[in-house]
Each structure stands twice: as C-alpha cells, then as structure tokens.
Amino acid sequence: MQTSAPTPVVGTHANQAPPAGEPAKITARDVNVYYGANHALKSVSLDIPGKSVTAFIGPSGCGKSTFLRCINRMNDTIPGCRVEGRIGLDGDDIYDPSIDPVSLRARVGMVFQKPNPFPKSIYDNVAYGPRIHGLETSKTGLDDLVEASLKRAGLWGEVHDRLKAPGTGLSGGQQQRLVIARAIAVNPEVILMDEPCSALDPIATARIEELIDDLASQFCIVIVTHSMAQAARVSQQTAFFHLGSLVETGPTGMIFTNPKDGRTQDYITGRTG
Numbered sequence: 001m002q003t004s005a006p007t008p009v010v011g012t013h014a015n016q017a018p019p020a021g022e023p024a025k026i027t028a029r030d031v032n033v034y035y036g037a038n039h040a041l042k043s044v045s046l047d048i049p050g051k052s053v054t055a056f057i058g059p060s061g062c063g064k065s066t067f068l069r070c071i072n073r074m075n076d077t078i079p080g081c082r083v084e085g086r087i088g089l090d091g092d093d094i095y096d097p098s099i100d101p102v103s104l105r106a107r108v109g110m111v112f113q114k115p116n117p118f119p120k121s122i123y124d125n126v127a128y129g130p131r132i133h134g135l136e137t138s139k140t141g142l143d144d145l146v147e148a149s150l151k152r153a154g155l156w157g158e159v160h161d162r163l164k165a166p167g168t169g170l171s172g173g174q175q176q177r178l179v180i181a182r183a184i185a186v187n188p189e190v191i192l193m194d195e196p197c198s199a200l201d202p203i204a205t206a207r208i209e210e211l212i213d214d215l216a217s218q219f220c221i222v223i224v225t226h227s228m229a230q231a232a233r234v235s236q237q238t239a240f241f242h243l244g245s246l247v248e249t250g251p252t253g254m255i256f257t258n259p260k261d262g263r264t265q266d267y268i269t270g271r272t273g
C-alpha cells in the first residue's frame with residue numbers, strides 16, 4: 001500500500017542493499033533486555049549487514065538505544081541491566097566469557113548524541129585509542145594515524161594547524177567529527193551512532209550525514225535517529241522498533257513507502273510517535 005508519508009530524500013547509497021548472499025556482520029538472536037523488572041527489549045532478532053548503514057527508528061522509549069548498547073556491551077556498565085540472547089559479530093558470540101568488553105569496544109565503536117571529546121588536545125583525543133590498544137608506538141606512526149583519522153572524519157582541514165588545542169574548544173559539529181575520528185583511529189569494524197546529530201544545527205548535521213555516507217563503504221554503521229528524513233537520507237536498511245519489539249525491518253525505501261505492519265505505517269505517516 002502506498003502512503004502519504006513524507007517522501008524520503010534518498011542519499012547516494014540509499015537503497016543500494018549489500019549484495020545478496022553476503023553473511024551478515026551482526027546477527028542478533030532472541031535478544032531480551034531487562035532493567036530490573038522493566039522488560040525493555042523483547043526477543044529481538046535482526047541481521048545487520050557490513051559496509052552499509054542501518055537505521056533504527058521508532059517512538060521514544062521503544063528500546064533503540066538499549067539495543068544499540070547491546071552491540072558493544074555498553075549495557076554491561078548499567079547496574080540492574082540484564083541481557084539475554086545471542087549477538088554474533090562475524091560469527092563470534094560477543095557475550096561469550098572469553099570476549100573482553102574493552103577489546104570488543106575497539107571493534108565496535110560508539111558515538112553519542114552529545115559530542116563527548118575527552119578534556120585533552122585534538123591530537124590526544126585521536127591518539128588515545130591507538131595508544132591504549134598499543135596499535136602505534138612510534139611518534140611518526142602515531143602522527144600519521146592521527147592525520148589519517150582526522151582526514152577520514154573530514155576534520156583535518158579545519159584543525160591541522162591547531163592539533164594541540166583542546167578538543168572541547170571546537171564547535172559542536174567539529175566535536176562530533178572529532179569523536180568519529182577517535183572511533184575510527186582504532187580501526188573498528190562497526191560504528192554505532194545514537195542520535196549523533198540531534199545536538200547539531202542543520203549545516204553540521206548535513207556534514208555528519210555526508211561523512212556517514214563516505215564511511216559506509218568501509219564500516220558497518222548503525223544509527224539511531226528520531227528523524228525519518230535522516231534515516232531515509234543515510235541508510236540502506238531500516239529497523240522499526242515499537243514498545244520494545246522489533247516490528248519490521250527491510251530496505252529503507254521499502255520501509256518508508258510500503259511497510260508491511262500497520263504500526264510502522266502509523267509511525268511513518270505521523271499517526272504515532
């Protein structure tokens with residue numbers, strides 16, 4: 001059924017689903033999350049492909065951030081939070097006792113709503129991860145990695161002459177690109193983004209969306225967004241959550257023009273949310 005939903009403006013990669021038959025990068029099976037007695041996420045099973053952008057949409061409180069945090073075990077850090085089920089990353093069970101959550105978070109980076117650079121220089125923000133993970137030890141190696149990461153995050157041109165200045169002195173949009181550079185510097189496989197543009201103005205938002213589009217050729221990106229227009233612009237797959245359940249997932253174009261479930265339909269046409 002066609003809807004009168006706001007017609008999505010599709011990004012350059014949008015709707016180009018990864019080739020069929022590629023194994024999923026992330027496989028979630030029967031994931032349940034509880035905060036004490038609150039059953040926040042209910043039997044979520046989802047495949048997320050690599051080298052593309054998957055958007056999580058749905059009304060506030062439906063479990064999008066909760067599910068995102070399952071993917072790099074950030075929920076481990078929340079007292080009273082319990083996660084059940086299985087999440088595979090290239091087939092590795094990330095909840096297996098042999099998995100070190102700190103190493104996992106280098107493979108699966110995260111960017112939050114509010115830019116959170118460390119109270120350190122621009123250089124040290126980016127060099128931090130490679131240093132603690134021992135990826136680069138020589139000064140020139142680290143210099144090169146910082147430069148390359150800032151370039152990949154589209155920030156080098158604006159900061160190359162003030163690498164020793166504090167990261168917190170940058171504009172909000174620049175800080176968010178710095179945080180993305182910090183995530184990229186440890187060469188992750190997955191980048192999780194939880195409403196990364198909601199504290200940014202439209203111009204800074206557009207720059208982050210362009211960056212997401214560029215990064216999608218190298219990383220598996222999962223973005224939570226409350227903006228359906230943003231989901232339509234940046235993602236190839238969309239998953240719609242409602243009251244803790246994953247209602248529907250599919251190619252972004254299909255979710256926005258021809259959803260199968262009435263709840264998705266109601267959300268994208270603005271009847272709920």
Ligand SMILES: Nc1ncnc2c1ncn2[C@@H]1O[C@H](COP(=O)(O)OP(=O)(O)O)[C@@H](O)[C@H]1O
Nearest residue numbers: 035038040059060061062063064065066067078
């Ligand atoms: N740190 C937390 N402690 C307790 N309950 C939480 C916490 N984070 C989320 N919740 C609860 O889990 C449910 C899903 O929240 P959340 O994942 O933040 O939704 P969304 O990101 O879709 O807005 C809500 O009922 C929320 O109150």
Ligand SMILES: [Mg+2]
Nearest residue numbers: 064065066224
């Ligand atoms: Mg959230």
